[in-house]
Amino acid sequence: MALDEKLLNELLLRNRIESFLYHEAELLDDWRFPEWASLFTDDARYDIASLDADDPLAADPATSLFVVSDDKERLVSRASRLMKKNAHSEYPRSKVRHLTSNIRFNERADGAIDVRSNFVVYRSRGDKTVRYMGEAHYELLRVDDGFRIRNKRIKLDLNTLADQGRLTIIL
Amino acid sequence: MERLSASRHALVAVDDEHGRFRVHRDALRDPEVFKDEMKLIFDRCWLYIGHVSELPEKGSFVERTVGGRALIFVRTRNDEILALYNSCTHRGARLCRDKRGTARNFTCPYHGWVFGMDGQLRSMNAEKGKGFAEGISDDDSLNLRKVARIDHYRGFYFVNYDPEAIGLADYLAGAKNFLDLMIDQAEGSDLVVLPGEHSYSVSGNYKFMCENSYDGYHVPSTHMSYLEYLQERDASSDSAGELAAVLAKYSEYGEGWGLGHGHGGMESWVPTGRPVAQWVPSWGEAAKAEVEETYARLTEKFGKERADRIANSQKNMVIFPNLVINDNVGFTIRVVEPTSVSSMRITAWALAPTNESPAMRKIRLDNFVGFLGPAGMGSADDVEMIEICQQGLEHTPVEWNELSKGMQPCADRRWETSGPSDEAQIRAYWAQWDLMMRGEPAFNQPEPPQAKEV
Numbered sequence: 001m002a003l004d005e006k007l008l009n010e011l012l013l014r015n016r017i018e019s020f021l022y023h024e025a026e027l028l029d030d031w032r033f034p035e036w037a038s039l040f041t042d043d044a045r046y047d048i049a050s051l052d053a054d055d056p057l058a059a060d061p062a063t064s065l066f067v068v069s070d071d072k073e074r075l076v077s078r079a080s081r082l083m084k085k086n087a088h089s090e091y092p093r094s095k096v097r098h099l100t101s102n103i104r105f106n107e108r109a110d111g112a113i114d115v116r117s118n119f120v121v122y123r124s125r126g127d128k129t130v131r132y133m134g135e136a137h138y139e140l141l142r143v144d145d146g147f148r149i150r151n152k153r154i155k156l157d158l159n160t161l162a163d164q165g166r167l168t169i170i171l
Numbered sequence: 172m173e174r175l176s177a178s179r180h181a182l183v184a185v186d187d188e189h190g191r192f193r194v195h196r197d198a199l200r201d202p203e204v205f206k207d208e209m210k211l212i213f214d215r216c217w218l219y220i221g222h223v224s225e226l227p228e229k230g231s232f233v234e235r236t237v238g239g240r241a242l243i244f245v246r247t248r249n250d251e252i253l254a255l256y257n258s259c260t261h262r263g264a265r266l267c268r269d270k271r272g273t274a275r276n277f278t279c280p281y282h283g284w285v286f287g288m289d290g291q292l293r294s295m296n297a298e299k300g301k302g303f304a305e306g307i308s309d310d311d312s313l314n315l316r317k318v319a320r321i322d323h324y325r326g327f328y329f330v331n332y333d334p335e336a337i338g339l340a341d342y343l344a345g346a347k348n349f350l351d352l353m354i355d356q357a358e359g360s361d362l363v364v365l366p367g368e369h370s371y372s373v374s375g376n377y378k379f380m381c382e383n384s385y386d387g388y389h390v391p392s393t394h395m396s397y398l399e400y401l402q403e404r405d406a407s408s409d410s411a412g413e414l415a416a417v418l419a420k421y422s423e424y425g426e427g428w429g430l431g432h433g434h435g436g437m438e439s440w441v442p443t444g445r446p447v448a449q450w451v452p453s454w455g456e457a458a459k460a461e462v463e464e465t466y467a468r469l470t471e472k473f474g475k476e477r478a479d480r481i482a483n484s485q486k487n488m489v490i491f492p493n494l495v496i497n498d499n500v501g502f503t504i505r506v507v508e509p510t511s512v513s514s515m516r517i518t519a520w521a522l523a524p525t526n527e528s529p530a531m532r533k534i535r536l537d538n539f540v541g542f543l544g545p546a547g548m549g550s551a552d553d554v555e556m557i558e559i560c561q562q563g564l565e566h567t568p569v570e571w572n573e574l575s576k577g578m579q580p581c582a583d584r585r586w587e588t589s590g591p592s593d594e595a596q597i598r599a600y601w602a603q604w605d606l607m608m609r610g611e612p613a614f615n616q617p618e619p620p621q622a623k624e625v
Contacts, residue, residue: 048546050367052270061540062533065367065521068546069537073453077400081548086396089551161371162516166554167546 017105017115017140020147025098028170033079036170037072041141041148046070048154048171056155057137067167068154078170089168094125096169100136112150113140123169130164132171133157183605184571190578192598193571196564199376204608205512212492212607213238214332217342219494219506220244220254222522223326224363225271230288233271236508236516237330238493242318243267243277244328247289254318254330255290266315277315290315325354326362327496327504337614344431346490353488353498355481356447357524358468364504365536369519371545373554375561377493377509380517381600383553384495384505385437385487387427387591388576391418393556397542397549401443405451417442425484425591427577429599432614433491433607438484439591443500444538446531447524448482454534461531489596491603500549501539513561519544574598 027036040046048068049059061069070078081087102118115138123130139151154171161167182195182204197204218238225233226246233244234257241257243266259266259279266277266286276293277286283296292313297303307313320331322339324347329339340347354362373380383389391398402414420440427437444451448466450459469478485499495505505519521539523532542549564572577593589595606613 050369052368052370053366059367061536062529063366063536065365065369065536065544066540067369067544069540073404074541077403078548081396081400084396087548087552088393088396089555159370161545163372165372165374165545166551167371168551 013107013113014103014105016146017113018103020140021100021103021115021117021138024149025100029096029098031083031093031096033082033170034076037076037079039147039149040072040075040152041150042072044072044075044148044150044152046075046152046170048156048167051156051158051160057153082168082170087168089166092125094123094169096124097122098171111142113142113147114138115140119171121169121171123164132164132167134171136171181605182608183601185602191573191575192578192594192601193573193575194601195571196567196569198604199378199561199572200512200565202512205376205509207608209239209509211610212604213509215336215607216492217320217322217329217331217336217339218492219490219504220321220328220330222362222364222504222520223252223323223328224361226252228273230273230275231271232267232269232274232288234267234269238332239509240332241265242330243315245288248275248287249289251289252321252323252328253289254321254328256316256318258316259284260292260313260315261295286315290317325350342432342614343490344434345428346430346432346434346436346488349430349436349486349488350496352477352480353486353496353502355473355477356469356498356502358472358526360524360526362522363525365521365523365532367521369517369544371517371554372510373515373517373557374513375515375554375557376513377507377515378600378604379557379560380507380515380553381489381493381495382597383557384497384507385427385435385489385596386594387421387425387437387439387487388594389553389556390439390441390592391421393552394549396552398441400541400548401441404453405442405444422590422592427589427591427593427596429596429602430488433600433603434489435596435599436486436488437591437596438480438486439499440483441485441499443485443542444534445482445499446527446535446538458530458534461528489600491600500542501535503539503543513565574601 024039047061047066049056050065050067053059082090085091099120100117105113105115107113117136119136121132134154134156137153138149140147141150182198184193220235220237221233221244229246229248229250231246235242235244243255243257245253245255247253257265257267261282261284264279264281266279285294287293292308295303318330319334320336322329324339324343398414424440425438429435442451444454448462448469450462466482469481487497489495493507497503502522503519504522505517508516510516521536523535544550574594574597577589577595603613
């Protein structure tokens with residue numbers, strides 16, 4: 001049977017994207033936030049709209065209140081602050097586990113790749129364990145050693161943070 | 172007047188001679204105290220329900236829990252703003268299940284009763300002459316129940332479950348002037364609550380959040396990592412300067428005061444940047460010109476002294492018993508809804524003047540979310556402090572919390588003023604709390620003369 005080159009390329013790309021997302025999740029679970037921040041381009045954004053947004057993917061942080069609305073500079077600050085002992089909300093640190101699945105992607109004409117994945121993140125602190133679940137939307141750029149994230153937007157399947165209280169880890 | 176049982180010991184202890192103001196920890200941990208608070212405080216005080224901008228047109232409604240009661244905040248077809256209990260008068264069903272929207276009427280999904288937006292019963296979904304007795308609804312007792320009192324101050328709407336309560340304007344006392352100072356940043360344009368709501372729980376007594384929301388004392392210790400972030404962000408700034416200089420100025424500038432009836436406020440200085448009107452380098456040069464123009468207009472309109480306060484001071488206020496209006500790193504309304512003696516629900520919104528440019532609106536929101544909210548680099552640390560306070564006091568033999576910072580020898584310390592790092596505004600809260608919990612007259616006192624005219 002002749003090898004289907006198109007299918008092979010897609011499988012290869014899928015494998016690379018999966019590996020990249022799993023690597024990202026590992027950095028977050030292992031509290032390697034500065035390394036995580038280095039996965040982003042200089043013009044990157046990391047956004048989470050308010051949970052009551054009608055359309056959390058279309059919501060604009062310039063006109064509506066978000067929960068997280070980080071450009072690269074603040075994303076780096078968020079990452080480095082979390083490493084400090086005086087980031088009180090995460091000292092002692094939460095135990096975190098990201099589960100990533102349902103990966104879908106689309107190569108754009110400009111070479112960037114739109115990726116969606118489903119996630120559940122467990123966070124345990126003290127004797128309390130909470131879950132954050134939703135869909136992560138990425139815009140990935142190809143670089144020599146793999147990918148960089150230009151945009152990561154989280155759509156949470158939560159109406160409030162009544163069960164979770166805070167959102168101090170990175171999703 | 173309902174009183175606490177005579178056997179209960181005093182929960183607020185003021186020792187003038189030794190300059191001590193103490194609150195018994197049972198006020199923060201005893202479920203019986205909490206039950207009494209809901210009756211003696213929340214059923215008697217004016218409680219914030221919403222802002223006029225949340226009801227933009229006839230038929231607009233918002234579902235909201237206020238002081239433990241499920242309400243609908245609504246603008247009727249006759250353009251009247253009301254608060255209705257969100258409960259069908261038939262079998263009690265929570266009638267409105269949408270958080271917000273616009274409607275012509277409310278229809279109960281259970282048996283199909285229909286109510287107008289003013290609560291008037293329109294249909295019992297039964298044939299005339301069959302089932303219900305003729306005239307059963309003639310006395311209006313089957314209309315949706317309205318909350319006893321609703322009123323507003325400059326678009327901020329409050330409800331009161333006590334039909335005999337004093338009027339809202341008298342209740343707000345000196346808080347009105349401080350709110351005016353915050354509202355003046357709009358230069359006469361309207362304020363609007365922006366889309367997007369922060370809603371999260373905190374495992375602590377609600378009064379810990381009130382205390383925290385205008386506590387200047389905790390800022391350098393709790394929020395050092397945020398101050399370090401500001402310093403790094405605006406490293407090239409002359410206005411921000413070295414962290415040591417920031418902290419020195421912080422402790423010198425500003426004041427905290429009781430504003431009457433348990434309300435209190437503080438002003439302080441932290442170089443966070445303020446769209447109206449304090450520029451920081453990370454906003455860029457284009458924003459600088461706009462901020463300077465705004466400051467010039469404020470000076471012309473209000474004079475230099477007031478303009479400077481509007482532009483530069485960070486303003487924190489607690490309106491007794493559970494509303495925070497802060498105009499600092501963001502302009503926020505924060506409602507602290509108690510859910511048990513050791514838990515609360517926080518709901519917070521961002522306010523903005525309608526006259527600001529899209530660029531400033533973007534900066535305003537960006538500034539807000541950097542510090543405030545469940546993922547903010549400040550608020551989340553506050554929540555941790557509140558939760559460890561609750562954990563710490565639950566079972567210790569230490570009976571009293573100490574709120575004595577800034578107490579000076581004088582005849583009556585309850586309404587004193589003090590520095591922004593002192594606790595006078597918090598003492599004003601607890602003094603009112605104590606009066607109400609003991610069933611003493613709490614609202615017929617004259618406005619405290621020491622409450623600062625702002």
